[in-house]
Amino acid sequence: MRKITITPQSTLEEAYLDQEQISNWSPNSKRAYRKNIKDITNHMISNGLQPILENVTYEYCQVWKNDQAEKVKSATLKQQKSTLSSLFRHLNHAKIIDGNPFLTVKITDYTEQQYLSKDLDxxxxxxxxxxxxxxxxxxxxxxxxxxxxxxxxxxxxxxxxxxxxxxxxxxxxxxxxxxxxxxxxxxxRKREVKTPxxxxxxxxxxxxxxxxxxxxxxxxxxxxxxxxxxxxxxxxxxxxxxxxxxxxxxxxxxxxxxxxDSEPSDRLSKKVVVGKKxxxxxxxxxxxxxxxxxxxxxxxxxxGVSDNAKRLLLLHSKKAQQGALERYLRRDTKEVKELRMAQILLETVLQTALDMEDQLGVQMNLNVIYENLPAAFQGQMNNMYHVHSFKQNMIRFTMSVVEQKLAQTVMPNQQIMFPEVSPYPNQTNHSSQYPNPSSHPFPSHYQGGFQASASAPINTNFYANQQDVMGLYHSSIAPEFFAEGKR
The missing domain is CATH 1.10.443.10 (Intergrase catalytic core)
Structure with missing residues (x-):
């Protein structure tokens, strides 16, 4: 049995080297661990403490954490804590000291949280x-x-x-x-709940x-x-x-x-580099x-998608575990329907914006359109063909903005007046132009508007062929954007 020579009065470096002798670590890991031990040794000395084991107390660990948090990245601090926790766990097993003060250190990685939670508008x-x-x-x-x-x-x-x-x-x-x-x-969840x-x-x-x-x-x-x-x-x-x-x-x-890059790199020392790094x-x-x-x-x-539907999408719902039962449920559950309708709206916004920019060189105001998505989602849930009128209004709104800008450029001193006219002369019957939903199960009823695959080249006659369904902008109509959602 190996003779224990480490005591509470031993230095951190001595204790670590004793641990390293019995550990099967890679050379890279050893270099990283040694650097971490060296860093905390220097920190103890700078605070007037001898870098020995008995001086590593709970109070010191909190000082160390606060000082290092201002100097190094949270990921580096976590790595240092991991090295030191491992060392003190080894010392506990060897009966050299009692307790592991680094287990009480909680490091909040604010930078990492912001980085991981970065979502796109x-x-x-x-x-x-x-x-x-x-x-x-x-x-x-x-x-x-x-x-x-x-x-x-x-x-x-x-x-x-x-x-x-x-x-x-x-x-x-x-x-x-x-x-x-x-x-x-x-x-x-398996850590907390066992799945039989x-x-x-x-x-x-x-x-x-x-x-x-x-x-x-x-x-x-x-x-x-x-x-x-x-x-x-x-x-x-x-x-x-x-x-x-x-x-x-x-x-x-x-x-x-x-x-x-002004810093030298050893990895490039054997390569011939032309120009600046x-x-x-x-x-x-x-x-x-x-x-x-x-x-x-x-x-x-x-x-406005419900919490249960979002849980299903994120695979957090128990309904995600129904297994073969779903094969016998031919109609959509409420949650699946919500996700389907929300996906259709989002896809329509993104693809319409791409078509408008590629074919007409016109950029849509996506911020304004996004503000109207909650009302559009409710309309879509009530009528699955609402997406057509929604797309029609997006195009009309975009083109009316272009017309206003063009008119102001041509006649800068004239006040441009646009009548408050709804894109639907008969608001109550505009959806009647679409087929009966019950006669066209998903997804076949969308084939007219969505038949092209996402990778296929866009038809140059896209808008000409879709005038009746998509509602091209007409110069005689200045629409009130998303009139239905605002009424």
Whole structure:
């Protein structure tokens, strides 16, 4: 048995070296741990304390935490705490000291919380949606995972597990299977609640029409058990693939910038570098894959989607564990219907904005439109064809703003007057132009407006072919934007 030579009067460095001798750590880990021990040793000396074990008290740990929090990043502080907690746990097992004062240290990572909780507003989400289409045209494979995450907010673990057969054409959405070995969002609850069910569990999440059409085309020719998603290099989705894709999106949007790197780098010492070295810097716009999850949850919440439906979307609901029972429920549950209607509205906003900009060079005021989404969501829940009038009003509003700007440019000294005319002469009967909802089950009744897949080139006659349904702007009408929602 190894002879214990460490006492409460031993230094931190001596105690750590004793621990290192019996630990199977990698060289990199050892270097990091030694640096952490050296840092706290220097801190104790700077506070007039001998860096010995018995001087590491609860009071000192609080002073250390407060001092270091102002000097180092929270992640670094957490790493230092982990090293020291491990050391004192080792000393406890060796019966050298009693207690572990670092277990009482609580580090709140405010920076990390802001970073992780970064969600996108409607304008930023549109930029991501547009960038995914642009990169896909360039041959960079990002569209499928980005589209899926924008409208479902799936975690990376969920995305990895998806197969071609996960796309359910009949139900109009995507099915996810969970087995006992899956490390998913269930793990957080498994620590507290034991799940006796050993069978696979299944949940269903709807997809909006264009996204569904895209994936139906995307999966043609695939074997049912083929992975649904692939990374930038064409390999099946695995750990960190979504991070790389989001990173590529941020680079494309300029949300990651390059600045001159004045610090030397040992890694580049063996390489021939032409020109100045640069360092990539994340801007405040930078987001993580989890940011898309926050975004869809926040937007649906602000639309008025119920808590139960949001729990289903985030895979937090018990209804996500109904398993095979859902195959016998042919009509949508209330929660699935809510998600479907909210997805349709969000997809309509993003795609209409993309069409308007690509085909007409006109940018929509997404902030104003977003403010009207709660009323539009209620209208959509009452009438599933409300999305057509909503899109009509978006186009009319956008074009009326363009006309006003153009008129003011041509006649700057004239006061431009627009009559307060509703886009619907007969407000009570405008929905009668659409077919009877009961005769057109989802998603076939949307084929006229959403038949093109998300990756297909936009039809140059799109608006000409959709005048009756989509309601092109007419110069003789100056609409009151979303008149229905304001009445």
């Amino acid at each position: 409607i304008n930023e989400l549109y930029q991501v949606y547009k960038a995914a289409h642009e990169l896909q045209v360039q041959g960079i494979n990002v569209l499928a995972p980005i589209l899926l995450d924008i409208f479902t907010g799936f975690r990376s673990t969920n995305l990895i597990s998806l197969q071609a057969q996960s796309i359910d054409k009949e139900a109009g959405g995507i099915r996810i299977m969970f087995s006992r070995s899956d490390k998913s969002e269930e793990d957080e 069910n050993t069978k696979n569990r299944e949940t269903f999440i709807p997809l909006p029409p264009r996204v569904l059409a895209y994936f139906l085309e995307y999966t043609k020719g695939m074997h049912p058990e083929d992975p649904l998603l692939y990374g930038l290099r064409g390999k099946a989705f695995a750990n960190k693939q979504m991070n790389y894709i989001v990173h590529k999106i941020c680079e494309h949007l300029g949300w990651i910038t390059e600045t001159p 640069t360092r990539k810097q994340k801007t405040s716009k930078y987001f993580t894959p989890h940011g898309l999850r926050y975004s869809v949850a926040t937007m649906f919440h602000e639309m």
